[in-house]
Amino acid sequence: MIPTLAWTPEGVRFIDQTRLPLEESYVLATTYEQVADVIVTMVVRGAPAIGVSAAYGVALGALRSTAASTHEFAPEFERVCACLAGTRPTAVNLFWAIDRMKRCFAALRAADSSMATVKEELLAEAHAMYEEDIAACKTMGAFGGALLPDEGGVLTHCNAGALATCGYGTALGVIRSAIEQGKKINVYADETRPFLQGARLTAWELMADHIPTTVICDNMAASLMRAGKIQAVVVGADRIAANGDAANKIGTYNVAILAKEHGIPFYVAAPWSTIDMATPTGDLIPIEERPAVEVTHHGGRQLTPNGVGIRNPAFDVTPAKYITAIITERGVLRPPYGESLKRMNETAK
Amino acid sequence: MIPTLAWTPEGVRFIDQTRLPLEESYVLATTYEQVADVIVTMVVRGAPAIGVSAAYGVALGALRSTAASTHEFAPEFERVCACLAGTRPTAVNLFWAIDRMKRCFAALRAADSSMATVKEELLAEAHAMYEEDIAACKTMGAFGGALLPDEGGVLTHCNAGALATCGYGTALGVIRSAIEQGKKINVYADETRPFLQGARLTAWELMADHIPTTVICDNMAASLMRAGKIQAVVVGADRIAANGDAANKIGTYNVAILAKEHGIPFYVAAPWSTIDMATPTGDLIPIEERPAVEVTHHGGRQLTPNGVGIRNPAFDVTPAKYITAIITERGVLRPPYGESLKRMNETAK
Numbered sequence: 001m002i003p004t005l006a007w008t009p010e011g012v013r014f015i016d017q018t019r020l021p022l023e024e025s026y027v028l029a030t031t032y033e034q035v036a037d038v039i040v041t042m043v044v045r046g047a048p049a050i051g052v053s054a055a056y057g058v059a060l061g062a063l064r065s066t067a068a069s070t071h072e073f074a075p076e077f078e079r080v081c082a083c084l085a086g087t088r089p090t091a092v093n094l095f096w097a098i099d100r101m102k103r104c105f106a107a108l109r110a111a112d113s114s115m116a117t118v119k120e121e122l123l124a125e126a127h128a129m130y131e132e133d134i135a136a137c138k139t140m141g142a143f144g145g146a147l148l149p150d151e152g153g154v155l156t157h158c159n160a161g162a163l164a165t166c167g168y169g170t171a172l173g174v175i176r177s178a179i180e181q182g183k184k185i186n187v188y189a190d191e192t193r194p195f196l197q198g199a200r201l202t203a204w205e206l207m208a209d210h211i212p213t214t215v216i217c218d219n220m221a222a223s224l225m226r227a228g229k230i231q232a233v234v235v236g237a238d239r240i241a242a243n244g245d246a247a248n249k250i251g252t253y254n255v256a257i258l259a260k261e262h263g264i265p266f267y268v269a270a271p272w273s274t275i276d277m278a279t280p281t282g283d284l285i286p287i288e289e290r291p292a293v294e295v296t297h298h299g300g301r302q303l304t305p306n307g308v309g310i311r312n313p314a315f316d317v318t319p320a321k322y323i324t325a326i327i328t329e330r331g332v333l334r335p336p337y338g339e340s341l342k343r344m345n346e347t348a349k
Numbered sequence: 350m351i352p353t354l355a356w357t358p359e360g361v362r363f364i365d366q367t368r369l370p371l372e373e374s375y376v377l378a379t380t381y382e383q384v385a386d387v388i389v390t391m392v393v394r395g396a397p398a399i400g401v402s403a404a405y406g407v408a409l410g411a412l413r414s415t416a417a418s419t420h421e422f423a424p425e426f427e428r429v430c431a432c433l434a435g436t437r438p439t440a441v442n443l444f445w446a447i448d449r450m451k452r453c454f455a456a457l458r459a460a461d462s463s464m465a466t467v468k469e470e471l472l473a474e475a476h477a478m479y480e481e482d483i484a485a486c487k488t489m490g491a492f493g494g495a496l497l498p499d500e501g502g503v504l505t506h507c508n509a510g511a512l513a514t515c516g517y518g519t520a521l522g523v524i525r526s527a528i529e530q531g532k533k534i535n536v537y538a539d540e541t542r543p544f545l546q547g548a549r550l551t552a553w554e555l556m557a558d559h560i561p562t563t564v565i566c567d568n569m570a571a572s573l574m575r576a577g578k579i580q581a582v583v584v585g586a587d588r589i590a591a592n593g594d595a596a597n598k599i600g601t602y603n604v605a606i607l608a609k610e611h612g613i614p615f616y617v618a619a620p621w622s623t624i625d626m627a628t629p630t631g632d633l634i635p636i637e638e639r640p641a642v643e644v645t646h647h648g649g650r651q652l653t654p655n656g657v658g659i660r661n662p663a664f665d666v667t668p669a670k671y672i673t674a675i676i677t678e679r680g681v682l683r684p685p686y687g688e689s690l691k692r693m694n695e696t697a698k
Contacts, residue, residue: 021654157568188660191644193542193566196652199644203657214658217542217644218568219506219600223665226602251568253575257610258603295540295548295566301648303545305370308552309563311537316572 002162002205004049005056007127012056014044017163021204032061032080039087039094042195046164047238048133048271051093054084055126058101062115062122070109070118077105089286090247090315091238092276101125130166136271136329137168144174144234144269144327151184152231155221155259158192158249159201160236160269170269171234172202174327179211186212188230192249193218194294194312218251225262233259234327237270244320244337245282246270250313256322265324272328277345282317290314351511351554353398354405356476361405363393366512366546370553381410381429388436388443391544395513396587397482397620400442403433404475407450411464411471419458419467426454438635439596439664440587441625450474479515485620485678486517487526493583493618493676494526500533501580504570504608507541507598508550509585509618519618520583521551523676528560535561537579541598542567543643543661567600574611582608583676586619593669593686594631595619599662605671614673621677626694631666639663 003026006013011030018041019025027043029035035057038044044053061080067073081098088094104125108118148154154175158164161172168176178185187206191199199215206213216224224230233255239247246252246268259266279285292310296303304310326333326341330348333340352375355362360379367390368374376392378384384406387393393402410429416422430447437443453474457467497503503524507513510521517525527534536555540548548564555562565573573579582604588596595601595617608615628634641659645652653659675682675690679697682689 022651190568191542191652193540193568199653204654207654207657212658214660215644215653216660217599218566219539219542219603220660220662220665222603222606223599223662224660226665250566250572254568254571254603254607257571257607261606261610295564298647298652299650301650302371303540303647304548304564305553305556308556309561311563311565311569311573313569313572316569316575 002167002208004163004166005044005053007056011060012053014038015163016043017045017201018043021200030060031064032057032083035060036083036087045197046159047091047093047236047274048165048170049163050088050091051097051273052126052130052133052166054094055097055101055129057084058098059123059126062119065115067115070113070115073115073118074109088288090288093273096273097129100129133166133271134168137165137170137173139329140170140269140271140327141168141173141177143332144267145177145181145183147267147325147327147332148174148178148183148185149231153188153229154185155188155190155230155233155255156202157190157198157235157252157255159197161202161205163201163205164236170236170271172206174234174267174269175211176209186214188224189213189215190218190221190251190255191215192251197249218254221255222258225258225264230264232265232267234267234269237268237274238315239279239285240268240270240275240326241279241282241285242277242338242341243281244323244326244335244341246318246323247282247285247287247315248318250316253316253318256318260322266322267325267327268323269327272330275328275341277341282319285317287316288314351516351557353512353515354393354402356405360409361402363387364512365392366394366550367392370549379409380413381406381433384409385432385436394546395508396440396442396585396623397514397519398512399437399440400446400622401475401479401482401515403443404446404450404478406433407447408472408475411468414464416464419462419464422464422467423458437637439637442622445622446478449478482515482620483517486514486519486522488678489519489618489620489676490517490522490526492681493523493616494530494532496616496674496676496681497523497527497532497534498580502537502578503534504537504539504579504582504604505551506539506547506584506601506604508546510551510554512550512554513585519585519620521555523583523616523618524560525558535563537573538562538564539567539570539600539604540564541600546598567603570604571607574607574613579613581614581616583616583618586617586623587664588628588634589617589619589624589675590628590631590634591626591687591690592630593672593675593684593690595667595672596631596634596636596664597667599665602665602667605667609671615671616674616676617672618676621679624677624690626690631668634666636665637663
């Protein structure tokens with residue numbers, strides 16, 4: 001099992017995803033500020049992993065508090081939540097996780113719980129989210145694995161794998177499950193500039209599982225599709241709007257258009273916590289612009305001339321019309337997503 | 350003027366394109382073997398520049414020869430041509446240039462010319478090709494510049510600029526000409542993995558000309574198109590088949606599909622020497638696969654885990670149906686290209 005993040009008596013231990021694949025090192029976050037820092041610097045990344053990390057961050061905020069009572073702790077709790085919510089804007093799982101911790105705290109406060117109980121229960125809630133995340137990945141893997149062909153190439157973009165979740169993965173969980181179902185899948189991994197999550201992380205974790213993997217530059221996908229090498233595309237998501245538009249790592253929208261043009265199915269795999277029924281369309285999803293240095297430099301080495309303009313949006317939005325199916329732990333959704341998402345949302349209430 | 354390649358009394362002086370943009374250094378090739386090496390290692394690249402480089406290589410082969418007669422030189426001439434033809438397979442300009450030098454030599458031999466004359470005339474032929482290349486760029490620039498909007502963003506892929514030619518450029522010549530025509534163009538340059546010709550070379554030469562330039566990762570193009578930032582795409586070509594299918598730097602086909610999907614015109618600019626009437630369709634164009642290390646490493650730093658599969662095709666083929674117009678020094682061609690290319694080819698004979 002790939003140790004994306006794990007609770008320890010001292011705090012949360014993260015594998016440092018900025019140093020993979022050549023170095024397997026770990027970062028221990030013992031305070032909520034350190035968890036926030038780990039999210040901002042992308043030591044941990046991936047929408048589901050960010051959500052659970054933030055939940056543990058909130059729990060650490062309570063555990064490290066010297067407040068004498070739950071009442072005294074309340075404003076501190078708000079500061080902890082605000083700090084963690086301010087780390088990254090696009091992935092909705094972050095806000096979903098913090099909201100869930102807020103609801104947990106509100107219930108504890110309403111029940112006049114002691115600080116000892118608050119500490120215990122907030123940590124238990126984070127643990128529950130961790131376990132639920134792995135279970136959701138396994139379930140959506142089973143649903144999604146059934147959609148993949150018995151044999152062929154599957155393209156994925158960025159890393160929606162064990163490293164983006166608490167384990168198993170969303171898009172890579174679908175691939176893992178297909179292989180467990182006896183299918184012969186070889187994976188093409190977009191390297192995913194500028195942060196190279198595909199070249200570094202997807203390649204690393206699939207090789208650890210002995211899954212045949214070929215890394216390509218992002219711009220090679222169309223020619224491989226035309227050559228008949230790719231039978232399906234599976235990606236993750238950072239936020240899915242109520243109409244099915246899906247925000248995911250920059251370049252996902254490119255891949256979706258290429259898949260459509262070549263008649264290849266394009267699947268999005270994400271836990272239900274990624275679905276944001278409060279955001280009507282993808283146009284309303286905030287897109288994080290990351291520092292230019294991620295594009296201009298690699299490993300401290302400058303690639304571009306001084307002073308040139310740079311764009312570095314970390315995400316793009318794939319309109320629903322390009323998505324063949326959305327795979328969640330509650331089931332597989334088909335277009336029109338406005339209706340199918342609404343129906344599944346109401347069923348689950 | 351950007352000094353891509355220049356004849357000197359000692360041989361051909363090349364700006365080292367592997368070291369740009371941070372270092373402006375030069376390589377002097379004094380023998381044909383050195384010219385071949387400069388092409389293989391991509392110190393010089395770009396279809397038109399490769400063609401003229403090979404012509405100078407052939408001239409150097411003659412100039413350095415100790416053969417006493419043209420007859421004695423003939424087998425040596427064949428070896429020189431074969432060595433230069435073996436450097437890179439995709440760009441047809443290379444073979445076009447060598448063929449032209451062969452025709453020149455055949456005429457000299459038929460006229461029973463002395464070795465002194467052969468040396469002089471082969472160098473003169475290379476010089477003529479150098480001058481013609483710059484003139485062709487200027488002419489296609491004028492034709493193509495008229496097609497660009499009066500104002501807006503123009504996306505280009507790889508480097509089809511002064512650095513890919515003897516000066517001015519093909520796709521970037523079109524942009525330069527549009528700006529000289531008073532148009533307000535800002536350029537988006539795909540960084541163009543893995544060799545980063547866009548981030549390094551296009552950015553460098555456009556900044557030298559004070560043309561507003563923004564570098565993006567290859568996977569950001571679709572989201573910029575959707576946001577309305579791009580009004581036209583202009584790229585170069587390494588070989589255009591008789592039906593209009595165009596081989597160009599890997600990723601060009603991706604961009605062509607994205608442009609079509611967003612209703613943005615997609616132009617290919619190339620000199621007539623890039624058109625290969627002997628190759629009926631793009632499927633028959635040989636595509637060079639370059640070393641995996643270009644994808645797995647940057648600046649000596651490893652990006653991918655050991656042992657992962659890698660693909661590194663240097664080019665892809667954009668089917669004619671995605672190309673709005675082909676811009677050459679003989680005029681602008683429109684679909685159906687099978688007909689318009691044939692007509693222009695016959696007119697020019």
